[in-house]
Amino acid sequence: MKTRATARVVATAAVLLLGASACTTSNYEGGARDTLTILTHYANDPLKSGLQEMVDEWNAANPDLQVETQAVSFDELLQTITVRQTGGEAPDIVHAYSLWGGQLAEANVLAEVPEDVAQDVRDNYSPAAVGSVTVDDRIVGYPTEVQTYGLYYNKRLLAEAGYDAPPSSWEELEEIAAATTKRDDSGNIEVAGFGLTSGWDSAVVHPWVSLLQSAGGRYMNEDGTATAFDSPEGRAALELEKRMIDDGVADPAIDVLKSFPSGTTAMTINAGWWIGSLKTTMGDDYEDIGVAEIPGPEVGDTGSMAYGYFAGVNSRSERQDDAWEFLKWLNGEKGDNGATRMGSFQFSLGTIPGRMADSEALAGTIDDPNFDPFVAALEYAAPEPNGRNGQEMKSSLQGSIEAVWTGQQTVEEALAAAAAAADAALSEG
Amino acid sequence: MTTLNGSSPATAPTASKRSRRGSLAKSRRRQAWAAWFFLSPTLLFFGIFLVLPLLFAIGLSLSVWGGFDLTRIEFTGLDNFGAILSEGSSFVAPILTNTLLFAFGAVALALVASVAIAHAITRLRFEGFWRTLYFLPIVTTVVAVGNIWKYLYEPGGGLINGLLNAVGISSVQFLSDPDTALPSVVVVQAWASIGSAILILTAGLKAIPHTYYEAGELDGTTAWSAFWHITLPLLRPTLLFVMITQFIGALQSFALIIVMTSGGPANATNVAGFEMYQQAFRFGSWGVASAMALVLFAVIFVITLLQLWFFRRKGEETS
């Protein structure tokens, strides 16, 4: 009898174990959420603590409507949104990259935007910002930031090579890049004249698109129905990058995000958000950093692309009204300094707020001339297309550009193939 | 290994015939009842996590679905297969070609190395100790294996480039140069799977009777020709098994790719499993992803059959 009893104990234990672990872990009580959740990529400081400060302020004033932030790194954000949405643990508020607007709208992730919010966005945000949150003429959420591109350069490295001003044309760019490059005895690059980085889609695609625009080319055609980058301007921009790699002044294997702040890359193209991060990582060395508008083939040419982030409400949220309430407070209501909370927060990081009144209210508070090129670029920067296949298109374009960088394809082949693939995807979707 | 003799279901245990007929029938009934009871958890599991998913995968592969709302599935027939297998689709080239190169490379490397090492180990003292060393990667998570090697390959500060620099060669961008990225990952896959190959091959080597070698020694054959003419042919069944299982493993492996390269640079290390994962869980194209999974399964199936057929035929020719 003893053995049978043991067997019964084993069986019971199994049932209990399975049953117990099927219990819910957190967040869910009685099937409904008791807090609003925001999913964002603000996973590191100063972004993380800045957002948390605003959320804390709201939570203190609204004990009945608590907000909780969930942050993942940018690399994982799209996958996290997709997986959670399908897996059922969808956040109430999605803070996402403008490129994904089309994909998220088509999968029905984003809830309808209330008319007053849509009107507020159309009336009060800069054209680049409105463009970044518009999918098929529909506003998908509040633009939280707009990013444009500029040429970062290290004044100290340029001065050591005998230059006291940033390049104003492609020719000068190549000349200064060559003059600032240094190598060790075994031929490894110690200081790269120009920074190009592979392996990360934005770092590969956006500088090239900016150069393409500075040459007078376009990424998309006028009405956004087909690509326009397989053009003389597009080829010239890619040939410029390829030349610098072949001459050994740029090396895509170097991670510019590390090498530029450590003073081993002289120039590179990046977006405005980087200023905040450079200030934190470089400390006093930040004095060496200058930013200029991106030069074009001739003196006086310039160009940039623009992208942004938006905060939208999940169509799966059971508290959509509450979520919009919170977003309106965050993005629409003026604080003590005359600007919205989101605007002040973005501005403090060196990012241009999308809301025009915010930029005006805050204009006097920062005197770093490095911001000027990014503000100037708002005038001419073209927004990144955000259709259904936006991320896929960008990933394939990244592949084509990297293939040119590494010499696997010629500029002509790569751009023709990338354009054909992207146009096919556009006509399907 | 004698415990394995009963592997064919035909050799069922001879039930005791001593029992009287009545109680025999009763005992049979009781046994049948118990058997179904004992098998029920297993069968229930396979119903939910094998049969149902297979049907689900086939259904999804014939549809377009953007994720999350099951009512929005749209049936589109074979469109997904048409799209991923069409000319110019990146799934066939480079992704499937990469998958095959990855598997062929890793299996070839692991097989040659493991035959040589397994053969050498049997002649050493402390066999077990040596084998354990080769076995370490098998029990290590792929996250560790991938990261360890990622840092070994690092151009600035990794061990391999450190050694190259020390002999005056400038650093190689192993993982960010598309020409070297795939071979670099292949080496890691082979490194990680060599242990189990050695183990199984050792078992196969030990099963070869000594008399064969003794006969060879009388004929005055060299060690090399003994290896070539006695060991290898007799090892064929074991080799076949190792090859097939490693192939299946390598064709579907993509955890290593996630950890080390995320398919880059320029799709140079993108393999079918990773693309499937990416299409579903990143781009939200669940139908396309399911179609890719089924195509990969078909590829694995066909390659396995080919290997079996090839080895059978060779076996017949030589014997």
Add this chain to the structure above:
Amino acid sequence: MKPRRFPWFSYLLVAVGALIMVVPFLDMVFTSFKGPGEFGRLPYRFLPEDFDFANYGAAFSQLDMPRLFANSILMTGVAVFSTLLTASLAGYALAKLRFRGRAVLFRFVLATMMFPPFLFLIPNFLILANWPGAGGNDLFGAGGYGGLLTTYAALFMPFLVSGFGVFLMRQFVVAIPDEILEAARIDGAGELRIWWSIVVPQTKAALITLGLLTFVNVWNEYIWTLLVSTVNPDLMTLPVGIQLLQSYLDPNLTQPIVMAGLVISTLPVLLVFLLLQKYYIRGMMLSGLK
């Protein structure tokens, strides 16, 4: 037989190979002790300047290690227990109990081993998310918050039963003499009791082997757990957490900390493996001779 020459070539081959196998692990351990800025300094140095445990502290403070360990242990524990229980019962039924359909079921179990796991990744994810009656779902599996996918059950559900396990146990149970079982039946023992008091003790070694194989596989599982912990970060296991360390931290300082994390997550499996090596190796060999 004439005495064989000393196999110096074999020693050389095996030793060089062993070096290639072991040096990466040593590099992991040594790097985990390197200080800030020490990794990446040229020329390369194998040994750290001094053995500083700061990186281990950092790994612990950056990640919720107790939770990661608890999740990994829960997942592995349930999977091992369930695999052993179901495989032993099913193996006994398929080996020794007489009933109609046994041959077909045995073939079915063999057939399940043919399907590679990646095929089930997407459907299993969707099945758990739409599990009827769980996580707010209705009886048709719709409408809720992730079904079972947000619960601990999601971690181990796909690993509860192993086709290979059933096969392995069946092969061992077949070897038990029928006379022992028959004698027990004549004594009036029920099948459950026969299983528990005869089959289980007789196959103890095989159970340890299977348990160990399952332990290593499930503990090291990465892709499924990555998906599950993307849905609900509370379910994160050790391998996923360690991989995440890279994106959490300042890239200039991460390498040594990631290595420290890897040492922490690799150590338990390595210890268990070294202790019970012979069982594990036997399992691998058996899987080779099927």
